[in-house]
Amino acid sequence: MYVTVPTSAGRVRGQWKGEVARFMGIPYAAPPFGSGRLRPPRPPQPWAGLRDAFVPGPAAPQPGYLPAMAGLLEEPASPGEDCLNLNVWTPAPGRTGGRLPVMVWIHGGAFRNGAGSLPTYDGTRLAADGVVCVTLNYRLGAEGFLLLPDDTSNLGLLDQIAALEWVHDNIAGFGGDPDNVTVFGQSAGAIGITALMTMPRARGLFRRAITQSGAGHHSHPEDIARRVTERLAALAGAEATREGLAAVPPDRLIAAEGALSREIAQCADPGQWGESAGGGTTVLPVVDGTTLPRRPVDALADGAGREIDLLTGTTSDEFRLFLVPLGIGPRITEEVLTGFLSGLGLDPAEARTVYAATRPGASPGDLLSAAMSDHAYRIPALRVAEARAACGADTFVYEFARPSPAAGGALGACHMAEVGFVFGNLTDPLTGPDAPQELSDLMRKAWTSFARTGSPATAGTPRDGLPHWPPYARQRFVMRLGDGAPHVLADPAADERRLWKNLRQAVPAPV
Numbered sequence: 020m021y022v023t024v025p026t027s028a029g030r031v032r033g034q035w036k037g038e039v040a041r042f043m044g045i046p047y048a049a050p051p052f053g054s055g056r057l058r059p060p061r062p063p064q065p066w067a068g069l070r071d072a073f074v075p076g077p078a079a080p081q082p083g084y085l086p087a088m089a090g091l092l093e094e095p096a097s098p099g100e101d102c103l104n105l106n107v108w109t110p111a112p113g114r115t116g117g118r119l120p121v122m123v124w125i126h127g128g129a130f131r132n133g134a135g136s137l138p139t140y141d142g143t144r145l146a147a148d149g150v151v152c153v154t155l156n157y158r159l160g161a162e163g164f165l166l167l168p169d170d171t172s173n174l175g176l177l178d179q180i181a182a183l184e185w186v187h188d189n190i191a192g193f194g195g196d197p198d199n200v201t202v203f204g205q206s207a208g209a210i211g212i213t214a215l216m217t218m219p220r221a222r223g224l225f226r227r228a229i230t231q232s233g234a235g236h237h238s239h240p241e242d243i244a245r246r247v248t249e250r251l252a253a254l255a256g257a258e259a260t261r262e263g264l265a266a267v268p269p270d271r272l273i274a275a276e277g278a279l280s281r282e283i284a285q286c287a288d289p290g291q292w293g294e295s296a297g298g299g300t301t302v303l304p305v306v307d308g309t310t311l312p313r314r315p316v317d318a319l320a321d322g323a324g325r326e327i328d329l330l331t332g333t334t335s336d337e338f339r340l341f342l343v344p345l346g347i348g349p350r351i352t353e354e355v356l357t358g359f360l361s362g363l364g365l366d367p368a369e370a371r372t373v374y375a376a377t378r379p380g381a382s383p384g385d386l387l388s389a390a391m392s393d394h395a396y397r398i399p400a401l402r403v404a405e406a407r408a409a410c411g412a413d414t415f416v417y418e419f420a421r422p423s424p425a426a427g428g429a430l431g432a433c434h435m436a437e438v439g440f441v442f443g444n445l446t447d448p449l450t451g452p453d454a455p456q457e458l459s460d461l462m463r464k465a466w467t468s469f470a471r472t473g474s475p476a477t478a479g480t481p482r483d484g485l486p487h488w489p490p491y492a493r494q495r496f497v498m499r500l501g502d503g504a505p506h507v508l509a510d511p512a513a514d515e516r517r518l519w520k521n522l523r524q525a526v527p528a529p530v
Contacts, residue, residue, distance in 0.1 A: 029066040044076030047185035048103035075136030076104030095134035105155040108142035117191030127206025144443030151195035164302035166244035183224040201227040201470040209233025216324035227328040234399035235316030320406035320525035328473035332417030336431030337392040348384030356383040404491040413490035421501025424451035
């Protein structure tokens with residue numbers, strides 16, 4: 020059965036699937052190629068008549084994952100130029116007068132891979148729980164995050180803002196409340212959301228945010244961003260200008276970015292590439308002083324985004340997703356571990372002792388994974404919660420601890436292990452067979468409760484198996500999920516947190 024909804028660019032026709040209607044591949048901006056390449060997003064071309072919204076639109080051009088990740092991470096089937104599109108799942112298109120909470124998903128993928136149309140991000144189950152779910156694509160890699168000589172930057176974030184503007188203008192027709200929008204995302208998506216919380220152009224477009232395994236440290240200052248642009252252009256054989264780069268075919272630009280990633284991974288000077296050191300990312304949001312005025316965690320420390328409700332968290336073993344499939348762990352010797360810990364600014368002997376204390380029999384690779392999980396994910400998330408608490412803004416913090424059975428269980432509760440549970444899609448490669456439905460039910464209820472009310476649980480009483488969940492604040496409360504019954508811990512892994520006392524700190528503006 021079909022259902023039709025008007026939008027600002029024309030009418031779209033979706034399909035009912037059970038009690039949920041879905042609309043796929045709706046353009047929220049014009050294709051960002053041709054005359055629009057490496058330029059801010061433009062409105063979509065209106066259409067006459069009825070546009071079928073039955074299949075996902077193209078994903079942004081991207082390199083795909085390394086072969087070692089095959090079977091663990093999903094990849095989009097059809098990258099293409101008309102990639103600025105979104106998908107909507109709703110239980111009540113046009114029937115509620117715009118009263119349902121809206122949840123807008125921003126996907127991860129290290130700012131170079133991913134799409135809102137991946138099977139794990141199917142919004143049917145969330146919509147069946149009484150929200151309008153939106154997923155979107157945005158420009159990736161060099162197309163989305165280079166700093167150009169005319170100071171154009173953060174095009175991928177501007178795409179996300181254009182999608183949120185589309186939601187504000189159109190979501191009431193799909194049954195959603197444009198004044199109750201929650202933006203949620205994971206990894207690069209969560210990093211982008213934290214940036215959006217501090218960006219003037221995004222102000223007022225969302226009321227709440229859920230950031231999974233991504234926070235406010237990962238950005239590039241202008242000097243590093245320009246270095247990335249100049250080196251990538253050289254590798255692509257192009258002038259480091261908008262015109263020069265726009266003349267490079269997308270696949271050649273992607274190949275150049277891959278070559279740059281390998282260079283960054285082999286660089287001995289961690290200061291040369293900032294937060295991209297190690298090669299996990301090449302491009303990142305750029306602190307250009309205009310679209311993104313300050314490093315997000317620093318802006319949050321000065322009160323930016325304090326009016327936005329925030330739920331944030333990480334998994335217990337984030338970094339194992341990157342060490343285990345690539346076979347890196349067994350190659351980490353004590354000498355290598357010492358060098359890495361020192362490079363992170365830690366006292367190597369003290370850090371080794373503290374991390375080993377709760378991991379009997381851990382190898383040097385295991386200890387490196389624990390330290391890198393803290394450096395890249397847990398400590399940045401806690402710094403955001405600390406910064407907001409100092410400004411009087413509550414933040415709810417979680418830890419997802421259910422180990423993935425993939426790769427023979429060697430991944431632990433790794434990066435991305437929670438995503439399938441949030442969406443209720445338990446065929447995700449990392450959830451594995453026999454994934455506990457009750458854990459997914461509990462997490463969806465917490466996430467949708469937060470989207471409705473700003474709290475993931477009803478204060479003072481258990482709600483559907485979830486105990487009272489206090490904000491992080493002075494007691495450093497964290498809800499642990501996926502490890503038996505959900506339970507609140509006060510300052511978990513405190514000794515490990517204290518190792519980072521003077522590291523990864525927010526820097527408020529001088530008075």
